[in-house]
Amino acid sequence: MAVSIVFRHRVQQALRLTALVALTALAGCSFAPKEAGIGEAVSWQSLDGWQKDQQAEVWPGLLLQCNKLRKKSADWQRICTAADQLDNPNNQQARVFFEKHFQVYRINGTEGRKDGLITGYYTPLLYGSLQKSERYSYPLYQKPADMLGIQVKSCADRSARCRGRVIGDQVMPYYSRAEIDGPGQPLAGQELLWVDDPNAAFFLHIQGSGVIQLDTGELVSVGYKDQNGHAYKPIGRVLVDNGEVAREDISLDSINQWLETNPQRADWLKNQNPSYVFFYLSDKTESGPRGSLNVPLTNERSVAVDRKIIPLGTPLWLSTTLFDNSDYQRLVLAQDTGGAIKGPVRADVFFGRGERAKRLAGHMKQSGELFALLPKPR
Template sequence: MPTLLEFSDLNGWDDDDHDAALSVFVKTCDRMDGFEWPQLCGVAKNHTDGRAFFELFFKPVLIEDGAAPLFTGYFEPELNGSRTRSSRYRYPIYAKPDDFTVGAPYLSRREIANGALSGRGLEIVWVDDAVELFFLQVQGSGRVRLDDGTMTRVGYAGKNGHTYRSIGRELVRRGTYDAHQVSAEVIKNWVRRNPVEGQELLNHNPSFVFFRERQELHADLGPIGAMSRSITTMRSIAVDPVTTPLGAPVWIEKLGETPLNRLMVAQDTGSAIKGAQRADIFYGTGDAAGSEAGRIKDGGRMIVLLPIQLAYGLLEQVTG
């Protein structure tokens, strides 16, 4: 159910950096569909006052579907790697095999870990940590800092068609941890302390992701989001595109230990991001970003900024 608000209803609106939000909006607005969005995109590219732009052309709309609001965080992993295999760098990031068919079950994680793809020249790079590689697959993209001082990026190219199984839930099922104790860092540390059992735990999840190298991306830019453009640390969010248009500005009021009131842009999606009041905040690249993102599981509310015509049209559709 949509509710039209005023900008004065948005907590902290006066204190945000609206120009920063405008620059992020401009990065993807030319990829938006419809009649109103392309027109606004043209105006945005020649506008220098972010706050005036948003307040003049948009209306805040609170869209609710009955589900409790939830904000989480995500990040881009950064791994250590090498172009050649060694005793340190022995875990391969694989490119998509030529006999791979989208939607059809392929080799399982266990089979691949046991060498089913060895000798086929599919290794993009080799990394030094099996569990970091596992979480790279969970995130779907990342950077690899190579031993020659260069950097490369890898992005999602496909998965093997097996159902994802949570290894965190498996540790709880085994009685290793209680549910409230499990986090990405806890899992990583447990696998490193128990390398043999740890690999068996990773193999519990048969789903496996293949990658492709993204050399065209500058190392200083963010990973590619759902709109085929780089996303921006602490300004891009993943949303449910069924309820929130991709590319739309979204005002978030996140509660929790680190409250956040900020104008974001909906530039990404995620399989777990479902519902009108659900968003995943992009916290950046590397371990520090991952640590911060992993702690986020907060309530609050999110308000979509829609072009004025669309906002009133949405309200008319609902009220009849």
């Protein structure tokens, strides 16, 4: 009898332990973070600010990208045909159009987060010349003739493009920023033009495009053509890590001020970012620079994203704040990419040209949420 009681007691203990393990496993499943990327469908009512936005401002950009997207899929063909039939819609008509043709999906961040980093960029104005002179002595380069685009599945750094050059019978990594701007000047003879400010030229590499006022008075545009294959490293992070600028004070203005205050160390800091951008020259000054989708960007309605996660052309609902903590909620279009724009909940807002755009972009480093508007199936 005693043995039977002991055995029954041990069985009951084992059952309780099994149940506890099962409950723990179920609890772990219920709280497991959602997979990063475009996730579950949500309702339009879940978009804070949707009814207050001026969605008609997106319409010109939508029509421009339709020239590219209608050939990509039957869904976009159908959507673009319907958009063609709406002539200059008001905000309510544009809102109804998106609700009719699209379904909203939350974009989940890494480690179960719903939010991510929202930054900004703008079109800078520089002063330059097509001829080198004492004033205009800092070059902007075209895509080098000897740079190879290497199509392989694995590279030393997957965050950058594979670019190389041939030395003897070997393909070596392409020149870094320090090498290109160093005393060896390996790209001499491949300049597009020269500008008068080395720091402005550096920031132009970060923005990816800009407008140059030539010494003749003419305005020309320079756009992103290619990149040297080295991973982008933000120099603001270098300043913070080295204790030069407090983390809460880092911005475009504070970085530029540091460069101007420390000219003897400016090259050292800029060379911490080995990424280097090559440009093309255009005499057309469109309403906005062309993004990776090859359509002109729209002020505060175009964003750069990680195209590995968010397809180019995707309408997005952006919910964030500006540097003064005022709400910034709006419909935008994923029309561009960038070397530093990596991850699911990550967007870079194009603010346009001028001092306001420069101020907003320079201070934009906010937490925000993204929602993808994907075409409803027929």
